[in-house]
Amino acid sequence: MQKNSFYVANAVDFMRESMPSDCVDLTVTSPPYENLRNYDGYEFDAEAILAGLFRVTCPGGVVVWVVGDKINGGRSLVSFEQALLARDIGFTIHDVMIYQKKNTPFMRSNAYTNCFEFMFILSKEKPKTFNPLKQPTKRHGMETAVSNKGPDAVNRKVPVELKKEKTRTNIWPYAVGLGGSTNDRIAFQHPAIFPEKLAEDHILSWSNPGDLVFDPMCGSGTTCKCASQLGRKWLGVDVSSTYIEIARERCLSVQCELDYA
Numbered sequence: 376m377q378k379n380s381f382y383v384a385n386a387v388d389f390m391r392e393s394m395p396s397d398c399v400d401l402t403v404t405s406p407p408y409e410n411l412r413n414y415d416g417y418e419f420d421a422e423a424i425l426a427g428l429f430r431v432t433c434p435g436g437v438v439v440w441v442v443g444d445k446i447n448g449g450r451s452l453v454s455f456e457q458a459l460l461a462r463d464i465g466f467t468i469h470d471v472m473i474y475q476k477k478n479t480p481f482m483r484s485n486a487y488t489n490c491f492e493f494m495f496i497l498s499k500e501k502p503k504t505f506n507p508l509k510q511p512t513k514r515h516g517m518e519t520a521v522s523n524k525g526p527d528a529v530n531r532k533v534p535v536e537l538k539k540e541k542t543r544t545n546i547w548p549y550a551v552g553l554g555g556s557t558n559d560r561i562a563f564q565h566p567a568i569f570p571e572k573l574a575e576d577h578i579l580s581w582s583n584p585g586d587l588v589f590d591p592m593c594g595s596g597t598t599c600k601c602a603s604q605l606g607r608k609w610l611g612v613d614v615s616s617t618y619i620e621i622a623r624e625r626c627l628s629v630q631c632e633l634d635y636a
């Protein structure tokens with residue numbers, strides 16, 4: 376296995392044959408969504424992929440597993456099934472986050488419009504890295520507050536400084552589609568990309584520069600492109616040579632470090 380490279384392979388075989396144990400700091404990936412999309416031919420075994428990921432993830436490493444449910448007469452809850460599989464394999468379900476889609480929501484006539492997918496944060500032991508992302512607070516600057524009453528029962532007004540920013544919640548909204556998910560037109564030759572900003576935000580949160588970021592089902596290469604731009608090492612695998620070609624082209628267009636396998 377060479378870092379900063381894409382490989383055409385079944386992820387289960389690739390991990391077993393080419394990757395040592397405990398070598399990956401962070402995985403950001405998204406499995407095929409049941410038979411929702413017509414990918415370029417694949418074989419998908421969630422349990423085998425999750426077991427492989429558990430072996431190659433270093434202690435304290437994290438896997439971000441982005442998944443939605445099929446909705447057809449009810450939710451399939453495959454998302455939860457996969458999360459429970461991951462827990463049985465040994466991962467801690469460190470968090471269940473929501474990827475909220477700001478546009479193109481899935482309409483239903485007899486239920487509320489679906490506009491989210493799950494982002495399961497799976498950790499091998501306790502996460503070794505957490506760089507919390509912040510957001511600006513609505514009110515900040517100096518404000519007068521009433522201090523606790525002392526023994527004299529007098530309310531005193533004291534100036535306090537409100538913080539300029541706070542740690543984000545675990546619901547992350549993103550625009551999707553061209554100009555939202557990415558500006559790379561070629562990426563849309565893949566049927567199910569996730570937004571670059573989503574990948575970036577997880578890479579910044581759960582890894583540090585120089586760490587190895589992996590995507591075993593990399594599709595159009597979103598995770599790998601973002602990892603490279605953020606100074607991480609990266610590794611991308613997909614079963615489809617068509618998608619790997621798209622991923623290579625995207626990476627070349629931003630001149631990411633590419634060591635061809």
Ligand SMILES: C[S@@+](CC[C@H](N)C(=O)[O-])C[C@H]1O[C@@H](n2cnc3c(N)ncnc32)[C@H](O)[C@@H]1O
Binds near residue numbers: 408570
């Ligand atoms: C939801 S897409 C990933 C899209 C990617 N996150 C992006 O932004 O472009 C899932 C990908 O898994 C790949 N895939 C399915 N089974 C696989 C397997 N066993 N090994 C490797 N890749 C697989 C499919 O070819 C597809 O590109």
